[in-house]
Amino acid sequence: MKKREIPDIIVSRLPIYLRALRHMQAQGRLTTSSQELGEQVGISAAQIRKDLSQFGEFGKQGTGYNIVFLVSKLREILQVERVWDVALVGMGDMGHALARYQGFSDRGFRVAMAFDSDPKKISGKVGEFVVRDAREMVKAIQEAEIKVAMVCVPASAAQEVANHLVEAGVKAILNYAPISLNVPPGVRVQYLDPSIGLQRMTYYLD
Amino acid sequence: MKKREIPDIIVSRLPIYLRALRHMQAQGRLTTSSQELGEQVGISAAQIRKDLSQFGEFGKQGTGYNIVFLVSKLREILQVERVWDVALVGMGDMGHALARYQGFSDRGFRVAMAFDSDPKKISGKVGEFVVRDAREMVKAIQEAEIKVAMVCVPASAAQEVANHLVEAGVKAILNYAPISLNVPPGVRVQYLDPSIGLQRMTYYLD
Numbered sequence: 001m002k003k004r005e006i007p008d009i010i011v012s013r014l015p016i017y018l019r020a021l022r023h024m025q026a027q028g029r030l031t032t033s034s035q036e037l038g039e040q041v042g043i044s045a046a047q048i049r050k051d052l053s054q055f056g057e058f059g060k061q062g063t064g065y066n067i068v069f070l071v072s073k074l075r076e077i078l079q080v081e082r083v084w085d086v087a088l089v090g091m092g093d094m095g096h097a098l099a100r101y102q103g104f105s106d107r108g109f110r111v112a113m114a115f116d117s118d119p120k121k122i123s124g125k126v127g128e129f130v131v132r133d134a135r136e137m138v139k140a141i142q143e144a145e146i147k148v149a150m151v152c153v154p155a156s157a158a159q160e161v162a163n164h165l166v167e168a169g170v171k172a173i174l175n176y177a178p179i180s181l182n183v184p185p186g187v188r189v190q191y192l193d194p195s196i197g198l199q200r201m202t203y204y205l206d
Numbered sequence: 207m208k209k210r211e212i213p214d215i216i217v218s219r220l221p222i223y224l225r226a227l228r229h230m231q232a233q234g235r236l237t238t239s240s241q242e243l244g245e246q247v248g249i250s251a252a253q254i255r256k257d258l259s260q261f262g263e264f265g266k267q268g269t270g271y272n273i274v275f276l277v278s279k280l281r282e283i284l285q286v287e288r289v290w291d292v293a294l295v296g297m298g299d300m301g302h303a304l305a306r307y308q309g310f311s312d313r314g315f316r317v318a319m320a321f322d323s324d325p326k327k328i329s330g331k332v333g334e335f336v337v338r339d340a341r342e343m344v345k346a347i348q349e350a351e352i353k354v355a356m357v358c359v360p361a362s363a364a365q366e367v368a369n370h371l372v373e374a375g376v377k378a379i380l381n382y383a384p385i386s387l388n389v390p391p392g393v394r395v396q397y398l399d400p401s402i403g404l405q406r407m408t409y410y411l412d
Contacts, residue, residue, distance in 0.1 A: 079411060
């Protein structure tokens with residue numbers, strides 16, 4: 001099956017399933033059901049079965065899903081059985097938090113380089129990184145063939161940074177700046193904007 | 207129309223539309239079309255028209271959407287025309303970043319109190335906040351009738367913190383810890399896990 005035939009909305013749920021399954025795996029569990037998985041992630045069992053059926057036959061009627069197998073398949077589908085080097089741009093509070101974030105290892109990512117345009121931050125150490133001059137960014141990313149970046153610069157600088165990342169060959173941008181980025185076709189942006197996360201819940205508050 | 211009748215998936219897209227519309231508004235724009243909005247947010251024009259039609263008649267054939275009006279309606283639907291006080295738990299790097307985040311103001315949120323369990327952090331100042339002892343959390347949140355919280359504690363502590371927040375009456379949790387939280391019905395959790403955001407894109411990388 002060609003990749004583009006799977007709706008984005010289904011792809012977007014797979015990492016959620018993967019996280020929940022790995023959590024079960026860490027607890028020593030061997031099998032699970034679409035019901036149980038659904039309760040953990042807040043998605044109906046029917047939807048989960050439908051989503052997973054897009055990629056093949058993962059479970060058996062009555063015996064449920066083999067967790068190790070399903071984790072392995074989801075990692076393969078999402079292409080995170082390998083490790084992607086990630087460029088981090090903007091070393092303010094959020095950049096520092098991401099540089100030290102413990103949730104990347106073993107989930108497919110490694111922050112490989114960090115950039116800022118502030119002379120006071122350049123050459124500073126953050127964990128094991130030396131912060132590099134943003135002017136070196138395009139060349140450094142091209143040379144390392146990095147395809148994935150995280151942007152944590154102020155909103156006013158985010159579009160320009162995105163343009164540079166696209167120029168450098170980046171195809172996937174995780175954007176923390178509170179602004180929508182314009183990128184050409186073939187480049188994807190995901191937004192991690194806390195206000196968006198919160199607004200998705202206030203609808204339901206009394 | 208009762209709230210629960212609108213599918214979650216539609217509600218989850220409204221904040222994205224709102225952000226893009228406000229961006230246009232900031233640029234001095236008066237009207238937009240579902241085509242233009244769709245290009246900005248990466249969602250089809252047909253989907254946008256369908257989503258917005260759930261809430262009433264917002265646009266006119268041929269003249270498009272009035273941005274000011276649509277922004278106002280979306281803020282009302284999402285209940286962010288008011289300001290929600292938010293409790294912040296865990297004052298590591300991510301907590302610091304959130305305490306100083308500039309993207310909350312005017313989008314419906316205000317960090318009102320911050321907690322940590324580390325004696326070295328308690329009573330410390332972060333911006334205009336004094337970090338409070340996590341043991342005071344349940345009482346303080348109850349007294350202030352806070353319904354919204356952000357959790358940025360390590361994965362190992364996140365479920366226990368979530369339990370306390372639920373006990374305190376919190377109904378909406380933005381979770382930064384790389385773990386799925388179990389909460390009772392009526393409490394919502396959104397995950398801002400950078401690995402999830404990245405994994406949603408690696409699927410598409412060559």
